[in-house]
Amino acid sequence: MNANFANTLETLETPCLVVDAERMERNITRLRTRLDALGVSLRPHLKTAKSVEAARKVMTTQQGPATVSTLKEAEQFAAAGVRDMIYAVGIAPDKLARVAEMRARGIDLMVVADNVEQAESIAAASKVAGSRIPALIEIDCDGHRSGVPPQDHARLLQIGQVLAAGAELRGVLTHAGDSYRGGGPEAQERFAEAERKAVVDAAQVLRGAGLPCPVVSVGSTPTAHHAKDLTGVTEVRAGVFVFFDLVMAGIGICRVDDIALSVLATVIGHQREKGWIITDSGWMSLSRDRGTSKQPVDMGFGLVCDVNGNVFNNVIVADVSQEHGIIAVRPGSNGRLPELAVGDRVRILPNHACATAAQHGAYHVVRGASLDVEAVWPRFGGW
Amino acid sequence: MNANFANTLETLETPCLVVDAERMERNITRLRTRLDALGVSLRPHLKTAKSVEAARKVMTTQQGPATVSTLKEAEQFAAAGVRDMIYAVGIAPDKLARVAEMRARGIDLMVVADNVEQAESIAAASKVAGSRIPALIEIDCDGHRSGVPPQDHARLLQIGQVLAAGAELRGVLTHAGDSYRGGGPEAQERFAEAERKAVVDAAQVLRGAGLPCPVVSVGSTPTAHHAKDLTGVTEVRAGVFVFFDLVMAGIGICRVDDIALSVLATVIGHQREKGWIITDSGWMSLSRDRGTSKQPVDMGFGLVCDVNGNVFNNVIVADVSQEHGIIAVRPGSNGRLPELAVGDRVRILPNHACATAAQHGAYHVVRGASLDVEAVWPRFGGW
Incomplete structure (x- = not known):
């Protein structure tokens, strides 16, 4: 419903969502190459893009x-x-x-x-279905959300036994959510190892009790890019790596110019005495995500680029209301407000790709410096 | 696409959006009664609900x-x-x-x-259309966003003259966005008077120069509920009053039990040693809106109620990820975590109704204490 079939970034109705296919393909290749070298398969998380066309690019088979x-x-x-999916939220x-x-x-x-x-x-x-539903047991590798605490072998085994008896125990899964807080490459290596160890140990406990555990699944974009050894792990899940965003750049998982997603916007006014472009x-x-607010460099509601995708250094979306954005120089920085006239267009890099993409009904696909829209990929929401 | 045609809050797929029609109708009557007494018409802002059915309830005519x-x-x-609409964002x-x-x-x-x-x-x-497009000049009554500064008569008149000569000068408009920050009833009365004065003065400047100014439009939910006198104003715009939310309750514009919007959710687990329900x-x-974070009582990502809508005092959604919520006692409060089992349902009152509703494709309409869904109203997004 949100698709724009005009064919360049100068003619699309704004605001709308833009993806740079060149950057996206580079991001996918980077993680695949890495996981191939580690000998594990990629089970991409499709929650980021929620698009069939994007899914086909990121999955290893159709x-x-x-x-x-x-x-x-x-x-x-x-x-x-x-045909092969994990619904990775604890089942209701x-x-x-x-x-x-x-x-x-x-x-x-x-x-x-x-x-x-x-x-x-x-x-x-x-029992009702007459067919065993396969389940993975979630392990809480870092205390950030849900999952069985790694030391709680009794709970792990009890769940495993119930599943093996009445359903299908397919394996164990964890997600190092704390890795999004950053801390540098060494911290990420530790997060990755903690993530690996949590599920490999749990698999051992289950197998030691005679229970099956074919799948040993880990995953988060930061740990997927920092794991040094994934012995015992069968697959890695990651989602935001496909687009990346300012949160990932802020913790050093990508560079700003790896960010494949942006929101195309039009200038509608100025408050010159305040240094604002509206x-x-x-x-x-843009979404209300303020993921960079806890990082050393707070990007407001996004980092501003020209229509070609060249970053205006330290120029951010400083504030928003529902359909207005206020562009300003990042407080405390040496940025300079660009000269932009009413009607000029900008591209805004998001704090959090999953949240920003979720505000839109379609991706307008460009490639590198070109302003031509080579495809429109619908995306869906809802439950 | 997101509609749920099951017919009680115990059977709907979760998460989903619920509106209590009784509260909504009460909220609409309250503002209409108030504006009738002040002798101005209501031009409701339909951006909050984005639903034809909700619009028909809130507009004074179809x-x-x-x-x-x-x-x-x-x-x-x-x-x-x-047939009669203002597109209230500066035109691109x-x-x-x-x-x-x-x-x-x-x-x-x-x-x-x-x-x-x-x-x-x-x-x-x-000129291209062969028909004069009517425009309102936006006045910046409180410096919060866009609009002509009230003292800048030269800019006001220049815009007015261009519009009157080549388009249609329909009037002036302002929005007291700063009123959302609160400050109590007296502060709101001052915001309302500043909002009124900004446009009434601007109208006088335009008329004094021989320019037309039939429409004098103000509006924000807080000021609409506190204006004492709207002399010179022809209409009031307001949006969130139809549902209300925790931000509005936090600044005293409504009570928590006026909030007509909630998100229905299902318990999927516990981290009992941490006092968390997942x-x-x-x-x-829920959206990423954290509008109450700057208020005296920070409601996290929402205030938790039982499925009937009874509030669990000081029990909030303390943290979220994309499809997980963590319910906990509000830090520093005397709240008590309710006993909820896996599969139990709760309703979550939102920080910001416009933002939370925007995450959904439909409203499931109930009435008061009833769990029966009496209607499903689709809502739309996009541009």
Whole structure:
């Protein structure tokens, strides 16, 4: 519904979402090359792009494997031919009928559990479906969210036993969410090793009790780019690496000019005495994500580039309302406000690609310095 | 696309958006009664709900008047019969062809300008269209964003003259955006009076120069609820009053139990030693808006209620990731974590209704304490 079929960045209706295919392909190649060298497979997280066309570029085969964050994603990607997916959010019992229905259509959709109640509901749903639903046990490698604490072997084994008896115990999974806080390459290597160790140890506990554990799954974009050794791990999940963003640049996982996603905006006015340029891109198009606010360099609501994608150093979207953005020099920096007239266009690099992309209905695909739109990729939302 | 046709809050797929029609109708009646007493008309801002069904409840007639924040809204509401709209974001010259096209279909769509370049582009587009496009001049009543500074009579008159000569000068408009920061009833009365004075004075300057100024438009939800006198004002725009939210409750414009909007979520796990309950409602369903973070009571990403809408005092969504929410007791409060099992449902009151609603494709309408869904109202996004 949000697609723009005009064909250059000078003619598209603004605000709209732009992806530089050249940068995106470079980002994908970088991670694939890295994981190939480590001998593990990539199970990309499709929650970042939520686009069939982007998924086809990032998956290693057109059937998967893939990771999703909603059953809507699972259904949309299944309709596009993807057959092997993990729904990587702890399953709500009420969602299991929908999972069973997809599995009955031949989709190998796996679910995730970190408690016995969930495992029992998966077993019960398997019984109703007449088919064992495969589940991974989530391990909490860094205390940031959900998952079985690594030391809680009793809970791990209890979940494993319930799943093995009444459903299918497919393996273990973890996500080093704390790695997004940064800390430099050595910290990232430690996060990656903690992530690896948490699931490899859990797999050993399960196997030691005679339980199966074929899949040992880790993943986050920062750790995927810093792991030195993934012995015992079978696959890596990562999502935001496909586009990257200012949060990832801020913690050194990419450079600013690796960021493939931007929001195209038009200048609608000035408050010259305040050093403000007003655009038609507010939080509705940028998202309210302030992920760089805790980083050493706070990028406001995004970093401003010209329409060709050249960064205006230290010029940011300093404030937003729903459909207005205020461009200003980053406080405390030596940036200079560019000369931009009403009607001129800019591109804004996002703090958080997943959040910014979610505000839009389509990607307008360009390549490198070209302003021509070579494709429009629809994206979907919802659950 | 996101509609859920199951019929109670116990059976809907989660996360999803819920509106309590009883509270919504009460909120609408409250503002209408107030503005009737002040003798001004309501031009509701439809950017909050972006729903034809909600618009029909909030507008005083099915043809308008109304305010919109995007041309997409203008087109969608025009298709539903709305004939009188202000597109209340400073116009980008490239959008004028689309405006002229809507006007040619009989929609009285007005645009907004705060600089001469915009006024000249409106005059040029009027010439191309063979029909004068009506525009309002935006006045900056509180320095928070765009608009002509009230003291800059030269700029005001120059814009007015360009519009009157080549387009149609329809009037003046302002928005007291700073009123969202709060300050108590007396501060709000002052914001309301400053908002009134800024446009009434501007209208006088224009009329004194022999220019027309039929429309004198003010509006923000806080000032609309506190203005004591609106002499000289012809209409009030307000948006979030229809649903209200925690930001509005935090500055005393409504009570928490006036908030008509919530997100329905399901418990998927616990980290009991940390005092956390994990749900399937993360920032994708709540938005990343942290509007209460600057208020005396920081509500995190939302205030938690049971499925019937009864508030768990001081129990908030303390943190989120894309599809996970962490419920915890508000730091420093005397709240107590409720006993909730995996599969139980909660409702989460949002910080910012406009931002949270924007994450969803439909409203599930309930009434008061009932769990039955009496209607599903689609909502749209995009530009």
